[in-house]
Amino acid sequence: MMNLKLKVWRQKHAQDKGKIVDYDAKNVSPDQSFLEMLDVVNEELILKGQEPIVFDHDCREGICGMCSQTINGIPHGPERGTTVCQLHMRHFKDGDTIFIEPWRARAFPVMKDLIVDRSALDKIIQAGGFVSVDTGGCPDGNSLPIAKDDAEDAMDAAACIGCGACVAACKNASAMLFVSAKVGHFAKLPQGKIERERRVQAMVKAMDDAGFGNCTNYYECEAVCPKEISVRFIALMNREYLRTINHLGRKKAGGF
Secondary structure (H helix, E strand, C coil): CCEEEEEECCCCCCCCEEEEEEEEEECCCCCCCCHHHHHHHHHHHHHHHCCCCCCCCCCCCCCCCCCEEEEEEEECCCCCCCCCHHHHHHHHHCCCCCEEEEECCCCCCCEEEEEEECHHHHHHHHCCCCCCCCCCCCCCCCCCCCHHHHHHHHHHHHHCCHHHHCHHCCCCEECCHHHHHHHHHHHHHHHHCCHHHHHHHHHHHHHHHHHCCCCCCCCCHHHHHCCCCCCCHHHHHHHHHHHHHHHHHHHHHCCC
16 A cells, blocks of 8 residues: 655636645555546545645546546656556655646646636637538448558557547647547548548648647657657648648649
8 A cells, every 4th residue: 555645726717816735645556547536636625625736537438538637747647548537546656746737738727726728629619520411321341442551550550549638738739640540540441531631721720729739749749649649640641731721722723
């Protein structure tokens, strides 16, 4: 069992200044997840008549991406390819001091304590993260020839859970890894190619309108991504965007 010192960001709402508050986490089992540890701390706070620490969670299986916390300065904590809910306390030592903060980005205003408003990511998806054309009935899987490399790339991109860790880790608060994963997912599949021009234009515009920063290739996004999305998707999205600009320019000039 371990005893830990927690330094937790407490903030009543977006306009509140907020501050770090100290808490003790006693008799923590190494087999507990990080969120389970916070559950125990909250139970003790409730018994004392104090307000519990507010944090986001849902599946607790590393799927939904809601457990958005920065632990000791690292989004999702020290373990690579791991969400907070899948981070176990055995990765910490007895007597450790742990800083727990929300995502830090202008596009992610703090709602309360460790919960931030990530609806900006939803707006990007709404702008173009779908296929709207009529694709007809469900065809046999083998009737659409897709290169193995393209299929694997599309699956890798589709693994993105939209948690926002890439934004929180980037010094510019860029959402390029998130957007590029969504653009790359469709760009690699025939069903998505029909709307590829409108999609990349709309999603990039939505990203810029939401107030996210630009990518300057620090690769921090890839380092903290719980699904280990590669930054090569950012290069793919840039190519898609430039291709769109060139194509639209030719159409305006009367070309094909």
